[in-house]
Amino acid sequence: MQTLNLVDNQAFQFNAFKVYDSPDHEKSNRKLALMEQLQTSLELDRLLNIFAMEAAKYVDFSGLYFKKGDISASIRGSRQGKNERLFELKLNQKFVGILTYAINSPISLTNYKILNELHQYLIHPLNNALQYQQALQLAMQDGLTSLNNRRCFDEQLKRAMHNANRQSSKVGLIVCDLDKFKLINDSYGHNIGDEVLIQFSQALKESVRDSDSLFRFGGDEFSIIVENATFESLIVIEQRIYSAMTRDALLSKYQVSCSLGHTFMNRMDTQTSFFKRADKSLYQRKIFKDRKLSLV
Structure with missing residues (x-):
């Protein structure tokens, strides 16, 4: 009562x-x-x-x-x-x-x-x-998208890595950025660029679990901390992001695409090495995507 x-x-x-x-x-x-x-x-x-x-x-x-x-x-x-x-x-x-x-x-x-x-x-x-x-x-919040910012990312990544070591669980990290975002700003103006960032952040929110954490570093750089992660869970999140982007009218109108890279923490990682490996995965995917496009 x-x-x-x-x-x-x-x-x-x-x-x-x-x-x-x-x-x-x-x-x-x-x-x-x-x-x-x-x-x-x-x-x-x-x-x-x-x-x-x-x-x-x-x-x-x-x-x-x-x-x-x-x-x-x-x-x-x-x-x-x-x-x-x-x-x-x-x-x-x-x-x-x-x-x-x-x-x-x-x-x-x-x-x-x-x-x-x-x-x-x-x-x-x-x-x-x-x-x-x-x-x-x-x-701790990004003013444009209301996502967590880089300062918050550093703190939450440290906590997630500590918990993963203590609980013998896996923590995954997904990093992403928008393809040729500068071209969107130059062609349509920064107001449209801001709208694209807002809608992309919404697509990210729709694609993750409540237990996952979203961050914007600035510009068009974003990341996702996935605790208690599996390879399948990371793939599902990535597929959901691509799907959410195709459903978004504004992102489709300006033909916005993104690149994603992911990795898992290993027991020897520092925060820096963990992030660098995820960022390297993103870079490799972008190169692969650019090569595919150049062959078309």
Whole structure:
């Protein structure tokens, strides 16, 4: 059973001096300590864990979750409870996110009021953490296509290679670029060139699994990290890319084609050697394609 409650701090009048003036000094000191601890991190999981230690004094819950859009966080060891209690958090009428308690027993009216008061201490740190996360996402994102950028690629490739070594799994890397993209820009202008890049990135999105990661390095250079990969999975992705391009009206109109190269990580690879081998595969395919065209 889920119950949604609205928490808006617009009418919340916090005064730090009132904390010290409160007759219940122990309670006041705990609230002040909570405020101070919540200012020490911009990590959502960390904030929830700090908050949960205080909330647990008033609520019997086995899990605490926060979600806004595709951003989510939870406390350590969260698990399902008998019921769920949802709180919609707002800051000056602006939606901050949904805080969900997996509760094991009903919340008393007294503790419910205390919980709502505690939420007021959480809203600002949560909002700051969200803005920080969104800024990080923008720093890792290509402005034109909304794909991940080269900086993000370097970090995710390092993580994927580490996981593959630890789990004895395979990670594949596909690199691709558009054939004669400069000619498209020169012939039709950069506005059309940008549209081609956007539509090509859409074709890539349609061709990969949710677990695969897409990147644009800049210009017409793209890459795909495929975790838990097989030779067949890489071939399927490549075939899907070619198929998606033929279905796209704009790419077909300007006769856009692409070249793809792929490889698998081996245990001796560094990030540089892994990428260079994939890039070499792309280069070899482009040469082969050009030779075929010259013979036609």
